[in-house]
Amino acid sequence: MTWSEVFDLLGVGLQETAWMVFVSTVLTALGGLLLGVLLVLTAPGGLLSAPPLYSVLGLIVNITRSLPFIILLVAVIPFTRAVVGTTIGTDAAIVPLTIGAIPFFARIVEAALREVPNDVIAAATAMGATRTQIVGKVLLREARPGLVAGLTITVIALVGYSAMAGVVGGGGLGDLAIRYGYQRFETEVMIATVAALVVFVQLVQVAGDLVVRRLSHK
Amino acid sequence: MIEITGLRKTYRSRGREVRAVDGVDLTVGEGDVFGVLGQSGAGKSTLLRCVNMLERPDEGRIAVGGVDLTALNRRRLRLARHGIGMIHQHFALLSSRTVAGNIAFALEVTGEPRAARKARVSELIELVGLGGREDAYPSQLSGGQKQRVGIARALAARPKVLLSDEATSALDPETTDSILRLLLDLNQRLGLTILLITHEMGVVKKICHSAAVMRDGKFLESGPVADLLHRPGSSLARDIFPLGAPSPVSGQTVVDVTVSGSVADSPLLSALSREFSSDVRILSGSVETLAATRAGRWRLALTGDAAGQIEFLRTAGAQVEVVA
Numbered sequence: 001m002t003w004s005e006v007f008d009l010l011g012v013g014l015q016e017t018a019w020m021v022f023v024s025t026v027l028t029a030l031g032g033l034l035l036g037v038l039l040v041l042t043a044p045g046g047l048l049s050a051p052p053l054y055s056v057l058g059l060i061v062n063i064t065r066s067l068p069f070i071i072l073l074v075a076v077i078p079f080t081r082a083v084v085g086t087t088i089g090t091d092a093a094i095v096p097l098t099i100g101a102i103p104f105f106a107r108i109v110e111a112a113l114r115e116v117p118n119d120v121i122a123a124a125t126a127m128g129a130t131r132t133q134i135v136g137k138v139l140l141r142e143a144r145p146g147l148v149a150g151l152t153i154t155v156i157a158l159v160g161y162s163a164m165a166g167v168v169g170g171g172g173l174g175d176l177a178i179r180y181g182y183q184r185f186e187t188e189v190m191i192a193t194v195a196a197l198v199v200f201v202q203l204v205q206v207a208g209d210l211v212v213r214r215l216s217h218k
Numbered sequence: 219m220i221e222i223t224g225l226r227k228t229y230r231s232r233g234r235e236v237r238a239v240d241g242v243d244l245t246v247g248e249g250d251v252f253g254v255l256g257q258s259g260a261g262k263s264t265l266l267r268c269v270n271m272l273e274r275p276d277e278g279r280i281a282v283g284g285v286d287l288t289a290l291n292r293r294r295l296r297l298a299r300h301g302i303g304m305i306h307q308h309f310a311l312l313s314s315r316t317v318a319g320n321i322a323f324a325l326e327v328t329g330e331p332r333a334a335r336k337a338r339v340s341e342l343i344e345l346v347g348l349g350g351r352e353d354a355y356p357s358q359l360s361g362g363q364k365q366r367v368g369i370a371r372a373l374a375a376r377p378k379v380l381l382s383d384e385a386t387s388a389l390d391p392e393t394t395d396s397i398l399r400l401l402l403d404l405n406q407r408l409g410l411t412i413l414l415i416t417h418e419m420g421v422v423k424k425i426c427h428s429a430a431v432m433r434d435g436k437f438l439e440s441g442p443v444a445d446l447l448h449r450p451g452s453s454l455a456r457d458i459f460p461l462g463a464p465s466p467v468s469g470q471t472v473v474d475v476t477v478s479g480s481v482a483d484s485p486l487l488s489a490l491s492r493e494f495s496s497d498v499r500i501l502s503g504s505v506e507t508l509a510a511t512r513a514g515r516w517r518l519a520l521t522g523d524a525a526g527q528i529e530f531l532r533t534a535g536a537q538v539e540v541v542a
Contacts, residue, residue, distance in 0.1 A: 142312060
């Protein structure tokens with residue numbers, strides 16, 4: 001295989017990975033924020049204290065997080081078919097990626113929101129703030145650096161997960177590395193893929209760190 | 219302005235019950251500065267947090283400006299809180315917002331229109347003496363400046379009442395004085411009613427008209443500072459004027475004399491000495507300028523006609539206690 005062919009493969013793989021990671025990141029950010037906020041609000045002593053609901057949510061999160069991603073990928077195939085209409089391809093891979101990443105990010109959101117000091121929340125309550133104002137203007141806003149740092153970790157985890165998307169024909173860089181590099185002994189493809197992944201992850205991390213530094217005023 | 223009757227609050231943790239506030243009655247008049255003095259664990263923080271319902275009391279009535287807060291629903295309580303400012307020991311500022319942003323937050327909460335916010339924020343920044351620092355983040359401010367932001371934020375909605383939760387306890391003595399001066403100034407200029415809790419006697423001395431001493435969830439004594447000083451056995455008086463344990467002096471009568479107001483400013487002891495041609499010895503004592511009054515307390519050793527001299531002092535308006 002010539003280097004030109006390797007780069008063609010790499011281009012396609014990179015595009016697929018970027019697409020899968022991008023869409024699942026957007027969905028995960030939304031779903032994870034919602035679930036994370038719910039966890040904090042319903043926790044015992046929280047603003048909407050509801051211990052039974054908190055336990056149920058926590059259990060669901062823990063179960064999802066216990067499954068190895070490769071198992072989750074296969075387990076949610078019926079759901080994927082219902083949502084996307086197919087179980088193979090990049091779009092089909094986005095469903096398990098999102099389902100796997102939401103609980104992961106939700107726990108990070110929960111931890112970041114808990115870092116907001118109690119007396120700041122009490123101060124907002126004492127001022128007569130509504131719960132919506134406290135969540136939006138205090139919790140989420142104060143936790144922004146932690147949330148962005150957590151999202152960076154999540155994106156990188158998604159890059160890793162997406163490598164397994166090959167199992168459902170999802171494509172992407174990981175799939176390339178396994179099919180060409182590992183199964184066909186095309187060492188050049190393996191090296192090029194790994195290099196591309198390293199650069200990709202580096203870029204994500206550097207961009208994430210930059211935003212965190214801009215947001216942080218501690 | 220603040221009226222509390224029969225307040226009780228008990229915490230239960232791991233089967234143990236802690237009576238944080240155990241039957242407190244408290245009245246703070248309009249424009250008054252009332253200090254609750256106590257060690258940590260005395261229940262004063264719980265008491266203060268009950269006044270704006272951050273803690274819901276188990277029993278008792280809390281009225282601020284004539285409105286019974288315990289009877290309000292969630293929405294009405296939220297609106298009532300707009301009229302009660304609060305400042306905190308560790309400032310409780312939003313780290314992600316500037317000085318101006320922190321103050322504006324209070325106005326966003328009360329629903330002040332955007333256009334009116336800006337002018338009100340600059341007004342408040344001037345009021346607390348933070349001109350030029352509006353774009354700084356809290357992490358760039360000193361403790362005293364952070365508390366000034368806290369005060370500006372608490373006053374944003376023009377409350378009639380300010381609750382102060384150990385507002386100077388995290389500050390050095392000099393900064394404490396400047397914050398106390400600001401509070402006193404706001405009290406006088408705006409007619410702001412202040413209820414504060416502290417473990418520092420100095421705070422009560424410097425700005426409180428009235429005070430209470432709290433221990434184990436109860437008030438040991440409470441009332442105008444000048445009255446408390448004259449109350450025999452007052453622990454507040456003992457703390458402001460520590461005279462030590464009395465010891466007998468042979469052939470002499472040892473008395474503790476408390477004076478306040480104009481009596482404190484009169485040449486009482488020289489008059490006594492001249493009147494009875496006696497020698498008066500001061501064993502210990504001092505004169506202090508308090509927010510409420512000037513007051514002094516001395517331990518004297520009297521010679522000769524002790525009963526006559528005590529009568530003389532009492533007639534002049536001093537409170538006298540024979541201690542040895």
